[in-house]
Amino acid sequence: MKPSVASLYQAVELKQDVGPLLVGERTNANGSKKFRDRLLENDYQACLAIGQEQEASGAHVLDLCAAYAGRDELADMLELVRLFSSSIKIPLMIDSTTPACIGECLKIYPGRAIVNSINLEDGGVNIRKVCPMLKTYGAAVVALTINARGMAMTADDKVATAREIYDIAVGEFGLRPQDLMFDALTFTIGAGDETLRDAAVQTLNAIKRIKAEMPGVMTILGVSNISFGLAPHSRKVLNSVFLHEAVQAGLDAAIIDAGKVLPLSKISPEDLELSLDLLYDRVKDPLKSPLMRFIEHYQAHVPETAADEAATRARRPEQIMFDLIVDGDKDGFEDTLSILLQRRSALAIINDILVPAMRHVGELFGRGDILLPFVLKSAEVMKLSVTYLEPHMEKVEAAHVTKILLATVQGDVHDIGKNLVDIILSNNGYKVYNIGIKMPAETIIEKARELKVDLVGLSGLLVKSAIVMKESMPLYQEAGLGVPILLGGAALTPKFVAQECVPGYNHPVVYCSDAFAGLKAVRDFEAGTLKTTTWDLQVQGEKLKPGLKNIEVVRTHPVPQPPFLGSRVVTDIDPTPLFSYINEQALFRGRWGYRRAKQTAEAYDQLIANEVRPLYAEFKRRAIQDGLVRPQAAYGYFRCHSEGDVLHVQDGDATHLFPFPRQAEPPHLCITDFFRTPAEGGDIVAFFVVTIGPEIDKATHALYDANKYHDYLMLHGFSVELTDAFAEYWHQVMRRELGIGGAEPENLTGFVNQAYQGSRYGFGYPACPDLDAHKAVFAMLKPERIGVTLTDGMEMVPEQTTSAIVAHHPQAKYFAV
Amino acid sequence: MNATTAKKYICVNCGYIYDPELGDPMNNIPPGTAFESLPKEWVCPICYAMQDMFDPLS
Numbered sequence: 001m002k003p004s005v006a007s008l009y010q011a012v013e014l015k016q017d018v019g020p021l022l023v024g025e026r027t028n029a030n031g032s033k034k035f036r037d038r039l040l041e042n043d044y045q046a047c048l049a050i051g052q053e054q055e056a057s058g059a060h061v062l063d064l065c066a067a068y069a070g071r072d073e074l075a076d077m078l079e080l081v082r083l084f085s086s087s088i089k090i091p092l093m094i095d096s097t098t099p100a101c102i103g104e105c106l107k108i109y110p111g112r113a114i115v116n117s118i119n120l121e122d123g124g125v126n127i128r129k130v131c132p133m134l135k136t137y138g139a140a141v142v143a144l145t146i147n148a149r150g151m152a153m154t155a156d157d158k159v160a161t162a163r164e165i166y167d168i169a170v171g172e173f174g175l176r177p178q179d180l181m182f183d184a185l186t187f188t189i190g191a192g193d194e195t196l197r198d199a200a201v202q203t204l205n206a207i208k209r210i211k212a213e214m215p216g217v218m219t220i221l222g223v224s225n226i227s228f229g230l231a232p233h234s235r236k237v238l239n240s241v242f243l244h245e246a247v248q249a250g251l252d253a254a255i256i257d258a259g260k261v262l263p264l265s266k267i268s269p270e271d272l273e274l275s276l277d278l279l280y281d282r283v284k285d286p287l288k289s290p291l292m293r294f295i296e297h298y299q300a301h302v303p304e305t306a307a308d309e310a311a312t313r314a315r316r317p318e319q320i321m322f323d324l325i326v327d328g329d330k331d332g333f334e335d336t337l338s339i340l341l342q343r344r345s346a347l348a349i350i351n352d353i354l355v356p357a358m359r360h361v362g363e364l365f366g367r368g369d370i371l372l373p374f375v376l377k378s379a380e381v382m383k384l385s386v387t388y389l390e391p392h393m394e395k396v397e398a399a400h401v402t403k404i405l406l407a408t409v410q411g412d413v414h415d416i417g418k419n420l421v422d423i424i425l426s427n428n429g430y431k432v433y434n435i436g437i438k439m440p441a442e443t444i445i446e447k448a449r450e451l452k453v454d455l456v457g458l459s460g461l462l463v464k465s466a467i468v469m470k471e472s473m474p475l476y477q478e479a480g481l482g483v484p485i486l487l488g489g490a491a492l493t494p495k496f497v498a499q500e501c502v503p504g505y506n507h508p509v510v511y512c513s514d515a516f517a518g519l520k521a522v523r524d525f526e527a528g529t530l531k532t533t534t535w536d537l538q539v540q541g542e543k544l545k546p547g548l549k550n551i552e553v554v555r556t557h558p559v560p561q562p563p564f565l566g567s568r569v570v571t572d573i574d575p576t577p578l579f580s581y582i583n584e585q586a587l588f589r590g591r592w593g594y595r596r597a598k599q600t601a602e603a604y605d606q607l608i609a610n611e612v613r614p615l616y617a618e619f620k621r622r623a624i625q626d627g628l629v630r631p632q633a634a635y636g637y638f639r640c641h642s643e644g645d646v647l648h649v650q651d652g653d654a655t656h657l658f659p660f661p662r663q664a665e666p667p668h669l670c671i672t673d674f675f676r677t678p679a680e681g682g683d684i685v686a687f688f689v690v691t692i693g694p695e696i697d698k699a700t701h702a703l704y705d706a707n708k709y710h711d712y713l714m715l716h717g718f719s720v721e722l723t724d725a726f727a728e729y730w731h732q733v734m735r736r737e738l739g740i741g742g743a744e745p746e747n748l749t750g751f752v753n754q755a756y757q758g759s760r761y762g763f764g765y766p767a768c769p770d771l772d773a774h775k776a777v778f779a780m781l782k783p784e785r786i787g788v789t790l791t792d793g794m795e796m797v798p799e800q801t802t803s804a805i806v807a808h809h810p811q812a813k814y815f816a817v
Numbered sequence: 818m819n820a821t822t823a824k825k826y827i828c829v830n831c832g833y834i835y836d837p838e839l840g841d842p843m844n845n846i847p848p849g850t851a852f853e854s855l856p857k858e859w860v861c862p863i864c865y866a867m868q869d870m871f872d873p874l875s
């Protein structure tokens with residue numbers, strides 16, 4: 001019987017009729033960044049998809065390696081081997097150097113696998129552990145010619161090492177020669193290392209001799225090492241020629257990306273000649289080494305083969321690059337760009353391929369065909385590509401693009417909104433000057449002048465910032481800023497912009513609901529069609545004001561006994577219990593943007609299971625392991641009474657007044673309705689300020705600085721939902737302390753619907769809109785003790801902080817005023 | 818559309834679920850009102866998000 005290996009589905013002969021047995025190498029955490037990234041995200045399904053691509057591109061066997069620092073190799077491998085063996089038809093090569101891991105994988109693999117690898121580096125210890133396993137499970141094995149002195153460099157040493165391994169495996173353990181696949185190793189001849197000039201020759205000779213001296217054994221080789229250090233398009237040619245030569249010498253199997261092998265017929269005679277000269281170190285020009293000649297040749301020409309190969313795949317590099325951006329796929333973008341650079345200028349590549357690709361991404365997003373997280377992945381590839389091209393650009397080339405200045409306004413530290421706008425605009429080819437947070441109008445004016453920008457974009461999180469925007473309009477007017485102003489941020493509305501901001505400035509003032517509205521505004525500006533925001537009651541309509549309708553507040557409800565009066569801080573809170581309070585729906589769909597959109601319910605469930613939940617699990621793990629989250633609370637209970645629409649709160653000798661608005665329409669509610677008057681005996685009110693600390697914010701910024709846009713949005717979203725979860729959790733702690741924690745919600749929907757006694761109102765929300773109340777809250781709770789401070793815009797720093805007033809009255813629920 | 822076959826929708830901002838069988842008493846919406854028939858002024862009763870912030874539930 002011919003030597004073969006097998007999966008659950010099929011047997012594959014180790015000796016193929018035509019050409020070598022090809023081993024796919026992209027499912028290797030050390031060799032493929034894409035695979036590693038998916039693995040680090042625990043996204044095994046995506047790992048599988050990479051394996052399936054390899055299978056589709058013609059691999060006969062799939063190398064699978066999950067050894068990566070910081071990961072649990074055994075757990076990863078078991079998971080992957082299970083998944084791969086049921087879904088991939090070609091046999092697996094279990095790539096591990098840990099005997100225990102090899103054994104466990106062989107145990108569960110349903111076919112005949114190849115193990116990669118054994119060697120004699122440790123003088124023969126591990127090989128003696130692995131060989132019995134090979135025997136038990138009938139596996140084949142890759143044997144590397146490494147001995148106690150290191151990797152064998154010369155043919156003699158390679159053959160001697162192979163012989164030693166042969167004697168152990170066949171002699172001591174009774175394996176069959178055909179179970180052994182010797183890898184005679186190869187080293188690069190592309191880096192100019194004089195001692196390696198004959199590396200290809202040594203390897204080819206060793207292959208010949210191993211085949212001749214140890215009849216029946218197989219040979220295998222990681223072919224692409226030969227060309228390490230050379231330009232990508234020339235590597236493909238050299239690898240292909242070397243593979244051909246190695247097969248002539250007797251090579252049975254090659255570890256190589258099957259999609260990247262060129263048939264010799266696709267290589268021009270000149271290219272072939274140059275490669276052979278380099279491989280066999282044939283000096284034809286006394287002044288130039290074969291390597292120099294090879295390099296110079298490929299600096300001058302794009303090999304025809306590169307175009308050919310693309311044509312055989314029916315995709316030109318232009319199309320490939322476009323698709324990489326649209327798919328948010330980083331794999332091979334450098335190779336593709338380097339090919340494109342031979343044909344076009346860097347600027348032309350950006351303008352004719354990259355920018356149109358991003359525009360297409362924007363259109364897909366606008367139609368609901370793709371989701372925000374995928375837009376950010378595309379933007380990451382865009383950013384990498386532009387960074388790659390920058391050294392190739394002439395300085396003058398950048399002169400004519402539209403320039404936008406971005407800033408978060410005075411008193412406001414919120415920067416993710418502005419940064420997302422930066423990401424979208426700059427990766428659509430515009431020049432963005434992102435000057436930062438807490439920017440006074442004066443600085444904005446100065447910078448806009450100095451940088452000669454075409455538009456100014458302002459951002460802010462809270463209503464206070466909206467008011468800053470309104471108040472600075474006349475300043476921009478007086479200073480003669482003279483360019484359109486785009487306004488964005490969660491607390492803004494088109495109505496506010498049209499009625500409050502537009503009148504102060506006589507150039508266009510434009511409300512932007514999101515970053516794409518900003519992009520559209522910039523394009524409209526270029527087209528000369530940018531319009532000031534208007535607001536029409538007839539068209540837009542006033543929104544409803546939700547709240548309980550037929551409610552008569554009971555005045556006689558008992559006042560609970562507080563555990564203490566005054567304020568306290570708690571600084572040693574275990575973060576783990578907070579996770580179960582995270583509102584996953586709001587996180588996945590709202591903060592992260594993984595909405596259902598046009599997907600079927602099944603496709604959406606798949607997306608959540610395969611992509612979103614693994615990421616979520618990873619963040620929870622990091623939050624704990626990397627110490628990203630440190631929950632701390634400042635809170636307190638105080639005597640109080642209501643007088644009309646004002647709550648009087650007693651803190652020792654001090655009295656703080658909290659005025660609240662009252663609904664203009666029935667049932668005319670006001671928060672004070674839930675507290676007793678002095679005549680009714682007064683009441684108890686509670687407050688809290690909770691934070692998960694500054695570390696996660698730092699980690700988030702680091703991602704932004706590294707241009708990891710997708711993970712940036714994800715970690716930020718996670719951090720803010722965790723903050724909300726903490727508020728939910730702490731509110732529950734306080735209900736228990738008050739002795740009103742009897743009827744608690746059973747699940748998260750219960751928390752969303754406030755199925756507990758009482759309510760907490762966050763300052764700044766409709767029933768208590770006045771953020772200046774933070775001054776009194778801070779005077780009472782002194783949250784500085786847990787590292788929280790207030791900006792002059794009444795924002796709390798760190799951002800991942802939230803405050804509330806807690807009412808115990810059972811009828812107290814959210815309502816809008 | 819009849820109320821029992823009508824789809825539920827979830828607010829992506831806060832996780833509130835609009836169930837047509839229950840309607841929305843906070844906004845005076847009677848039971849049996851399909852999401853698609855809500856007035857355009859209707860907002861999420863919990864977080865005041867607008868209707869385009871709702872996803873159909875499977």
Ligand code: B12
Nearest residue numbers: 417457459462463488489490512515518763764796802803
């Ligand atoms: C998540 C969130 C939180 C999180 C985190 C806050 C943060 N982002 O750091 C937590 C839970 C901590 C929180 C706390 C609070 N929050 Co809050 N929060 C939100 C929420 C739900 C989303 C904000 C967010 O991060 N969005 C993500 C980013 C990417 O979006 P964005 O900044 O809006 O930017 C996008 C667009 O607005 C636009 N854009 C923004 N700027 C610009 C600029 C230009 C030029 C352009 C073109 C476009 C543009 O494009 C961006 C990308 O698409 C909003 C409501 C909402 N749905 O928007 C309330 C909201 C901002 N919060 C609000 C309030 C009141 C608070 C608190 C004061 C409550 C409290 N008492 O504790 C605190 C204050 C926190 C603090 N540190 O001071 C109010 C603000 C209203 C007000 N009165 O000021 C809001 C609007 C909710 C509401 N409907 O009332 N909050």
Ligand SMILES: [Zn+2]
Nearest residue numbers: 828831861864
């Ligand atoms: Zn909502």
